[in-house]
Amino acid sequence: MGALEIVNFYLVPGIVVGSIYALGAVGITLVFAILRYAHLAHGDLATLGAFLALGAVTILGVSPYVALPIAMLLTAVISVGIDKTFYAYLRERPKIVTVMASLGVALMVRSLVQVVWGVDSETYSRGIVRPENWFGIRLRDREIVTVLAMVALVLALQVFLKRSKWGKAMRAMSDNPDLALLSGVDNRKVVTLTWLIVGGLCAAAGVFLGLNYELKAMMGWTMLLPMFAAAILGGVGRIEGAVLGGLIVGIAEEMSTLFLPTEYKAATAFAILLLMLLVRPTGLLKGKVL
Amino acid sequence: MxxxxxxxxxxxxxxxxxxxxxxxxxxxxxxxxxxxxxxxxxxxxxxxxxxxxxxxxxxxxxxxxxxxxxxxxxxxxxxxVCYVPQVDNVFREMTVHENLEMGAFLRSGDLSAAYERVYGLFPDLKERRRALAGNLSGGQRQMVAMGRALMLExxxxxxxxxxxxxxxxxxxxxxxxxxxxxxxxxxxxxxxxxxxxxxxxxxxxxxxxxxxxxxxxxxxxxxxxxxxxxxxxxx
The missing domain is CATH 3.40.50.300 (P-loop containing nucleotide triphosphate hydrolases)
Structure with a gap:
């Protein structure tokens, strides 16, 4: 097999799915850094985002790219609602209670999607998209958009965290919550802001997954493990680490099919997660929280 | 009085x-x-x-x-009222200057006078304003902690x-x-x-x-x- 084929059939799909994992992993790492628990409803929120975009596509007749910001906004608001309805009451309790609650939320969100949109696979648009040829490397528009959108969203988030007043408040809250409170930061506002961002990123991950593959009620849940693997691989609490982790997990999954039956693709993320926890539990870029 | x-x-x-x-x-x-x-x-x-x-x-x-x-x-x-705790009194992953910014979180408007005042009290901090607070010595960290509190005047x-x-x-x-x-x-x-x-x-x-x-x-x-x-x- 030539180098070009490896790029076309393994590396490019790996980078695309890696970008999708990255979007999810950034959200997971944010929840870890600021709220300090593992959020198991993350994948199903991505599913919800993907189907909300489908709703916008079918009802408003817009393209999936226009539906993307709509779905991000709706999912962001719903995430805040979920936090206020379920997680806010558990904040003073041991974190494991919230982790379990998030598993319940995951099941609720998935059931809701199944009730509204059914259990069959859906797509945003019918028909086969032929890839463009870029000097032998074949890329579809949606693949380029997926990677560029991930880079743009993560850069925007980084600028927000580094430069803006509330971004700094989020970092302060992650760094030293007691001192942030002493400085007059209202932690409820930081939590709301975190969920707005996390919800938006979740929806983006779901929409791009649906755009590149297909929409299924289980799509987000199956993405949960690779997203967690990516967040831990990169170092929990590190945005750039989550992106790096996402890309590594995505590329490793695709590359694994060179040597292993395709059924073992999902096991690759699990293997990376276990290996990382054994060898370097703080992640590639030293994590801040765990 | x-x-x-x-x-x-x-x-x-x-x-x-x-x-x-x-x-x-x-x-x-x-x-x-x-x-x-x-x-x-x-x-x-x-x-x-x-x-x-x-x-x-x-x-x-x-x-x-x-x-x-x-x-x-x-x-x-x-x-x-501002309070400086005994331990964990700085944001370790933030720079000295960002620590001071967090101190002034509740203030709006021009803060240059407040920065000038704090950096005037702690000249050591002005030199190290871009350093991460977690990398400073104990004494300098205490100065960051006090400086952070003083930003609110x-x-x-x-x-x-x-x-x-x-x-x-x-x-x-x-x-x-x-x-x-x-x-x-x-x-x-x-x-x-x-x-x-x-x-x-x-x-x-x-x-x-x-x-x-x-x-x-x-x-x-x-x-x-x-x-x-x-x-x-x-x-």
Missing amino acids: SDMLEMRQVVGGYGEADILQGVSLRAGQAEIVAIVGPNGAGKSTAMKAIFGLLNVRGGTIVVDGRDITGLEPNRIVEAG PKLLLLDEPTAGLSPRYMEQIFQICRDVRDTDVTILLVEQHAKQALAFADRGYVLASGANRHEGTGAELLADREVAAMFLGG
Whole structure:
């Protein structure tokens, strides 16, 4: 097999799915850094985002790219609602209670999607998209958009965290919550802001997954493990680490099919997660929280 | 003279148990007041009570004529009180300058005068403004912590053992900075383990024991008191 084929059939799909994992992993790492628990409803929120975009596509007749910001906004608001309805009451309790609650939320969100949109696979648009040829490397528009959108969203988030007043408040809250409170930061506002961002990123991950593959009620849940693997691989609490982790997990999954039956693709993320926890539990870029 | 701080017969503690059994403190305008006492006397607890970090079950706390008993810490910050904890008092993953920015979180408008004032008090910090606070030495971290608190231009500054673990050189420097801060019309209440040095430097002092007032007076009076001397200097 030539180098070009490896790029076309393994590396490019790996980078695309890696970008999708990255979007999810950034959200997971944010929840870890600021709220300090593992959020198991993350994948199903991505599913919800993907189907909300489908709703916008079918009802408003817009393209999936226009539906993307709509779905991000709706999912962001719903995430805040979920936090206020379920997680806010558990904040003073041991974190494991919230982790379990998030598993319940995951099941609720998935059931809701199944009730509204059914259990069959859906797509945003019918028909086969032929890839463009870029000097032998074949890329579809949606693949380029997926990677560029991930880079743009993560850069925007980084600028927000580094430069803006509330971004700094989020970092302060992650760094030293007691001192942030002493400085007059209202932690409820930081939590709301975190969920707005996390919800938006979740929806983006779901929409791009649906755009590149297909929409299924289980799509987000199956993405949960690779997203967690990516967040831990990169170092929990590190945005750039989550992106790096996402890309590594995505590329490793695709590359694994060179040597292993395709059924073992999902096991690759699990293997990376276990290996990382054994060898370097703080992640590639030293994590801040765990 | 009207008091900046008046704490009257405060009873309270963490959870159910009362650590403070009726502590009364007052501090005047632009005065340095030191709280000393043996371990477990409730010194730091008294300070946390002022800042709303404790369940206060009795008594009142008034700052500059305003009753702040039982308010949330961020409301107390708005009332002009800043608190510097003994440990974990900086944002380690943020730069020195960002730490100061967080101190001014509740302020809006032009902050350049506030930065100038803090960097004027702590010239060491100006040189290291882009360094991560977690990478600084203990003494410099204490300066960042105080600088962060001063960014709000508080009326009352609460310092919990500001010289714990510092070398004598830094201790003297921190005390000198406290005097400079007081001279800009700020009241300072500090808890100190180094009782002798603290009483020598403070305007007035309180000796707490077992969660209640034991002695009070000017620093010199307390140092001259035989019972206080026996408590700290072993007779």
